[in-house]
Amino acid sequence: MPNPGLNITLQRESEEPLYRQLIARIREQIDSGDLPPGRRLPASRNLARRLGISRISVVNAYSELRAAGYLSARAGRGTFVARERIAAPEASAESPQRSPRQDRRRAAAIRDMMRLARKPGVIDFSSGSPPSEFFPVSYLQDALNQVIDRDGAAALSYEAAEGYLPLRSAVRDYVRAIGIQCRLDDVLITGGAQQAIDLVLQSLLSPGDTLVTADPTYLGVMDIAQARRVHIHGIPIDDDGIRIDTLENIIGDLRPRLIYVMPSYQNPTGHLMPMHRRRQLARLAARHGIPVLEDEVYREFRFEGEELPPLKALDDSGVVIHTNAFTKVLLPGIRIGYLIAGEAYNERLSRVKQAADISTSGLHQRAIHLLLERGVLAQQLERNRIELRRRRVAALAAAQRYFPAGSKWFSPQGGLYLWVELPEGGPSAAETFIAALQRDAAFAIGGLFYSGDGGGHAMRLNFGIHRPAAIEEGFGRIGAAWRALAAEVGGLEAGVVL
Numbered sequence: 001m002p003n004p005g006l007n008i009t010l011q012r013e014s015e016e017p018l019y020r021q022l023i024a025r026i027r028e029q030i031d032s033g034d035l036p037p038g039r040r041l042p043a044s045r046n047l048a049r050r051l052g053i054s055r056i057s058v059v060n061a062y063s064e065l066r067a068a069g070y071l072s073a074r075a076g077r078g079t080f081v082a083r084e085r086i087a088a089p090e091a092s093a094e095s096p097q098r099s100p101r102q103d104r105r106r107a108a109a110i111r112d113m114m115r116l117a118r119k120p121g122v123i124d125f126s127s128g129s130p131p132s133e134f135f136p137v138s139y140l141q142d143a144l145n146q147v148i149d150r151d152g153a154a155a156l157s158y159e160a161a162e163g164y165l166p167l168r169s170a171v172r173d174y175v176r177a178i179g180i181q182c183r184l185d186d187v188l189i190t191g192g193a194q195q196a197i198d199l200v201l202q203s204l205l206s207p208g209d210t211l212v213t214a215d216p217t218y219l220g221v222m223d224i225a226q227a228r229r230v231h232i233h234g235i236p237i238d239d240d241g242i243r244i245d246t247l248e249n250i251i252g253d254l255r256p257r258l259i260y261v262m263p264s265y266q267n268p269t270g271h272l273m274p275m276h277r278r279r280q281l282a283r284l285a286a287r288h289g290i291p292v293l294e295d296e297v298y299r300e301f302r303f304e305g306e307e308l309p310p311l312k313a314l315d316d317s318g319v320v321i322h323t324n325a326f327t328k329v330l331l332p333g334i335r336i337g338y339l340i341a342g343e344a345y346n347e348r349l350s351r352v353k354q355a356a357d358i359s360t361s362g363l364h365q366r367a368i369h370l371l372l373e374r375g376v377l378a379q380q381l382e383r384n385r386i387e388l389r390r391r392r393v394a395a396l397a398a399a400q401r402y403f404p405a406g407s408k409w410f411s412p413q414g415g416l417y418l419w420v421e422l423p424e425g426g427p428s429a430a431e432t433f434i435a436a437l438q439r440d441a442a443f444a445i446g447g448l449f450y451s452g453d454g455g456g457h458a459m460r461l462n463f464g465i466h467r468p469a470a471i472e473e474g475f476g477r478i479g480a481a482w483r484a485l486a487a488e489v490g491g492l493e494a495g496v497v498l
């Protein structure tokens, strides 16, 4: 179908990269009304041929325009001028807060891209999953059979909202061993850490309240906040985690109702919060009486460095709530996690838990309990540690070999992720993502993890999920994709090694 409105001339001798010129020309025509809402754009292959540029340039331009709300894509039908347009990211960059609609549009555009990573043959570093080849599948099978033989219908009935008692006491003993003083009443079994976070938000915050977290942060907490109509305020991080000076100012200005942190091997950056920062944070929260939710789902993935106490172990005033789960360390699909709260919160939390799903599967709680009793968790942790350390070595070596000069990363002491910042002058993470996908490799785009703007050149790579040979191959593909793009779009400082 002809596109009467689309009239594009690119300046090849200009210093501005071709795909940026393409973005600017399409935007101008949308803004002027020459391209009206609903108008279909040419397929990327056709436009690329017509303009004599590569298809990647057109795909990247369309993708940025989609992310900015100028275009929309309909599966199998093509790319169209959006019917209801939102402000471009450049405009929003002037104000630190994006509108909820912009957030949703941007998140949807990025998530669309991430879905593409699931196609067969892609070496996918984008997920948050632990290595599945070590899942204790046969142990679980035995445990389920034994639980049913032993408890019969009781294992399949409604469980108490707070959880299966023997599992609760095993959790109490487990957290006491890491310094958390708690009673049985303080332990609430949840459907993974994800539900634990949701229950805390539902119990402690009302729509319109503010939750403070690090920027970047766990994507799932932003999803929950959005669903619960809670504002998120992101605080910048330094090498030690969330910045206390900024946090203190924000507490004064915004009176947040909750602070959410991941002290151990933070998702997405992999940072470990050192002891002095943990103390500062616990003291600050106690002084202002603001609850802190510490999410420790990566705590047990420590393969280097000393073990640090959780924030809850440093908390004398009862403001810290601790969550962890048996998902990452054992089986993500058996949705068992827990909250360790305290007298001030217990009752509210179990009421909200009951309203959410009555109780977490009693069968699964019993099976996990049996796995703990049989030492399967301890064995699993040891195996994970050895393997993750090996994979981290492979990831660092491959990053060094394949990622462009000027990229930055640090060596994580635990967790699953390598956080890489690509050189600012070169292709963005979103552009690299699309180009990498065409070479069958994927990662999580850094911007996804920011509540404000940021992360445009950052990638989160789950090295834990792949064997060293796949890490080598996958990082190689990503590096090659970046180089091909950089060579095509130019815009790099002379002397940068392509």
Ligand SMILES: Cc1ncc(COP(=O)(O)O)c(C=O)c1O
Pocket (backbone or CB within 6 Å): 128, 191, 192, 193, 194, 195, 218, 220, 262, 267, 295, 297, 325, 326, 327, 328, 332, 336, 337
């Ligand atoms: C920081 C963090 N918290 C919570 C979760 C969710 O964990 P679960 O599977 O226990 O619900 C994830 C999963 O990626 C995570 O990264």
